[in-house]
Amino acid sequence: MKPRQKLATEKTRGGKEMVLTSHDRDFSISIDGVELMNSRQHLSEEELAKLGCLHLKRHDAPRVL
Numbered sequence: 001m002k003p004r005q006k007l008a009t010e011k012t013r014g015g016k017e018m019v020l021t022s023h024d025r026d027f028s029i030s031i032d033g034v035e036l037m038n039s040r041q042h043l044s045e046e047e048l049a050k051l052g053c054l055h056l057k058r059h060d061a062p063r064v065l
Contacts, residue, residue: 002024006021025039026038
């Protein structure tokens with residue numbers, strides 16, 4: 001089994017450690033050891049996109065990059 005590789009770390013404003021890791025072809029973001037999101041499960045990204053695009057419902061032909 002391939003080990004997790006730490007790609008980057010950053011301190012949040014609250015002083016907690018945010019870490020980006022990779023494992024094989026997957027990526028994960030965690031804060032203080034609690035996983036927030038990963039590339040295998042993408043429901044949170046889809047929900048965020050829905051929230052960000054709600055205002056486009058009133059347009060006839062919206063486009064998003």
